Amino acid sequence: MAKLKIIDGPGAGAEFGLGNAAAVIGRHADCAISLADPKASRNHAEIFADRDGQYSVIDLGSSNGTRINGTPLVPNIPRHLSPGDILRIGQCGLRFFADDSGLPDLDIPGYALEEILAEGGMGSIYRATERRTGRTAAVKILHADYARHGEFVGRFIQEARAAARLTHPNIIKVYNVGKTANGRYYFTMELIQGRTLTQRIGELAIPEAARIFMEIADALDSAHRHGIIHRDIKPDNILIGRDGEPKLTDLGIAILDQAETPQFGPRILGTPHYMSPEQASGKTITASTDIYSLGAAFYHVFAGHPPFDAGTPEEIMIKHVRERPRPLAEAAPGMPPEIARVVDRALAKDPGDRYPDAGRLRDAIVLAVRRAWPGAADERRRLAPGAAALLLAGLAAALFAAWLFFR
Numbered sequence: 001m002a003k004l005k006i007i008d009g010p011g012a013g014a015e016f017g018l019g020n021a022a023a024v025i026g027r028h029a030d031c032a033i034s035l036a037d038p039k040a041s042r043n044h045a046e047i048f049a050d051r052d053g054q055y056s057v058i059d060l061g062s063s064n065g066t067r068i069n070g071t072p073l074v075p076n077i078p079r080h081l082s083p084g085d086i087l088r089i090g091q092c093g094l095r096f097f098a099d100d101s102g103l104p105d106l107d108i109p110g111y112a113l114e115e116i117l118a119e120g121g122m123g124s125i126y127r128a129t130e131r132r133t134g135r136t137a138a139v140k141i142l143h144a145d146y147a148r149h150g151e152f153v154g155r156f157i158q159e160a161r162a163a164a165r166l167t168h169p170n171i172i173k174v175y176n177v178g179k180t181a182n183g184r185y186y187f188t189m190e191l192i193q194g195r196t197l198t199q200r201i202g203e204l205a206i207p208e209a210a211r212i213f214m215e216i217a218d219a220l221d222s223a224h225r226h227g228i229i230h231r232d233i234k235p236d237n238i239l240i241g242r243d244g245e246p247k248l249t250d251l252g253i254a255i256l257d258q259a260e261t262p263q264f265g266p267r268i269l270g271t272p273h274y275m276s277p278e279q280a281s282g283k284t285i286t287a288s289t290d291i292y293s294l295g296a297a298f299y300h301v302f303a304g305h306p307p308f309d310a311g312t313p314e315e316i317m318i319k320h321v322r323e324r325p326r327p328l329a330e331a332a333p334g335m336p337p338e339i340a341r342v343v344d345r346a347l348a349k350d351p352g353d354r355y356p357d358a359g360r361l362r363d364a365i366v367l368a369v370r371r372a373w374p375g376a377a378d379e380r381r382r383l384a385p386g387a388a389a390l391l392l393a394g395l396a397a398a399l400f401a402a403w404l405f406f407r
Contacts, residue, residue, distance in 0.1 A: 002055060002098050004047070009092035010037045018055065022048035025089060026060075039064055040090030045073075047081075055081045055096065064090055069143065082144060106180050108139055111188065123156065127191060137175065138192075142185040153185055160187035162228050162251045170219035172239070172249040192249075193242050197235035201301055207369065210339055212238070212246045213298045214365040219248045220294065221358035224287040231285060233293035234274045235300060272316040273306040277349050280317035288351035291361055295346025295354075302339070303331040307347060324349070336372035339365070 002018040004025075016023075016033045023032035026044040033047075041062035049055045056078040059066040066073045067088035073079055083098040106113070111128040117138065118125040123146075128139045146152035160177035177187035197212065204212070216238055223230060230237075230251060237250040272280070276292035279285055300306045307325035310316045325331075325347055328340040342364050348354045355361040 002049075002053075002096070004033065004087070004094045004096055006035075007086070007093045007095050009090070011035060011092065018047060018049070020049055022046055024060070025087075025094075026062075027090075035090065035092055037090040037092050040092065044089050045087070048078075055098075057081055057087060062089075069146070086143070106141065106182070106184055106186075108141075108180065108186055108188075109178065111137065111139060113139065123186075128188070130188075136191050137188045138190065139186055139188050144184065147183060147185055156185050156187075159251045163189070165226055166223060166228070168219050168222040170215045170246055170248055171222065172247045189249075192239045192247050194240045197238040197240060197246070197297070197301065200240055201235065202304060204301065206302070206336065206339070207373070208244070209298065209301050210365060210369050212240070213294075213301075214362055214369075215246050216248055217294060217358050217362035217365060219246075220287075220290050221362060223248075223251075224290070224358055229285060229287055230290050230293075231279070232271055232274075233290050233297055234271045235297050236271075238297070272313040272320075273300070273308070275317060275320055276351075277321045278351065280320045286351060287357065288354050291346050291354050291358060292348075292351075294358075294361070295343050299325065299328055299331070299343050299347065302328060302335055302343065305331075321349075336368070338368035338371045342368050 003015050004018065005015045006012050021032075024043050024046050025031060025033040025035065025040075026042050027035055027037060027040045028042040031043065035044075041060070041064070043060050044062040045057055045059050045066045047055060047057045057066065057068070057073070058078040059073040059075045061075045065075075068079055068081070068085055070088070081096045083096065085096045087094040087096065108128065110131055112131060114127045114129060116124060116126050123140045123142045126139045126141065128137050129135070130137055142153065142156045146156070157177060160174050163172060163174040164177075172192070173190040175188040175190070177185075179185050216233075220230065220233070228251065230248070232250060233248075237248065239247045239249055241247065274293040274296040276285075276289040279289050279293075296307050308316050308319035308323065310319060325344075328343045329335055329337050332340070342361070345364075346354055346361060355364060
């Protein structure tokens with residue numbers, strides 16, 4: 001049976017089976033697909049199937065409109081749906097599946113798709129098995145609607161190439177990139193068994209969160225030294241494996257050095273809750289924007305909420321540009337002030353007031369942990385290449401011991 005699944009927004013994760021009868025989507029409780037979303041109209045849109053089982057959707061004159069893959073619908077004119085299409089109704093994104101499996105009819109050379117793992121703005125991620133070796137992998141497939149646009153294809157391929165250039169224990173490993181016979185782009189990468197940092201918010205002890213903060217800062221330092229700016233650092237893009245090791249993923253909007261990057265014209269990319277002031281205002285992006293976004297992400301981890309919130313993405317972006325966040329030590333009572341000061345500096349409005357580079361941010365985190373827990377036992381923990389010998393022998397050791405103690 002065909003279905004709609006809410007992939008983001010209020011009610012994320014809910015699924016609605018679609019039969020042959022027309023189904024109204026909206027805020028009203030009597031709607032066949034009722035959304036707990038104040039930005040959806042009472043009777044927002046309708047989805048229905050023709051005699052051949054082809055589903056279409058029609059906007060019923062809603063206040064905020066209906067979009068399919070980012071394109072607004074003309075009210076009262078039906079539009080056919082293809083498997084994988086995303087409907088945007090109010091704050092909800094709903095993906096259309098033509099059958100219960102949700103697996104696309106695609107031939108990924110050498111791989112067998114097994115199940116869908118996650119949805120993203122540019123593509124879907126599936127669990128797969130490499131037929132020759134039996135190795136489990138993740139396959140990211142560009143959404144069909146985007147595959148028709150050269151800009152999106154370029155960014156998707158760029159994500160794979162950018163990630164493949166990096167070799168770091170805290171950056172997801174990419175295996176290969178390709179195109180199916182029917183024109184869908186994909187790349188394969190290591191599959192991390194675990195959860196996103198978003199899913200771990202509220203359950204991480206401060207020392208463990210600080211360790212993750214430090215390791216992702218080190219991963220960013222490696223990316224920046226290779227000329228890559230991530231541009232979309234957020235808790236959803238940090239995976240925590242079952243062994244506790246974090247992995248930075250989704251370099252989909254990473255920008256390589258100027259000589260290798262197609263110029264697409266002005267565009268604001270990123271996620272509003274974690275977006276730097278210069279990014280939100282459309283100014284030139286440097287590696288410093290990743291430092292700000294990482295600070296915003298870990299403000300969320302430590303405080304339990306992002307630095308700014310508002311009713312719309314635009315209002316959140318304005319706050320990043322104009323307002324100072326509440327100091328982390330006030331937003332998170334009990335937070336060691338040494339670590340709070342590191343996060344606050346990373347969130348400085350002026351890039352010149354932040355840490356000069358991600359390596360300096362990494363070292364500052366380690367120093368802050370040593371000062372926060374000076375009595376930690378002298379255990380050893382390897383720091384990533386680039387840290388000073390003093391930090392390797394003593395400071396990271398204190399971090400590891402504190403993490404073990406508080407875990």
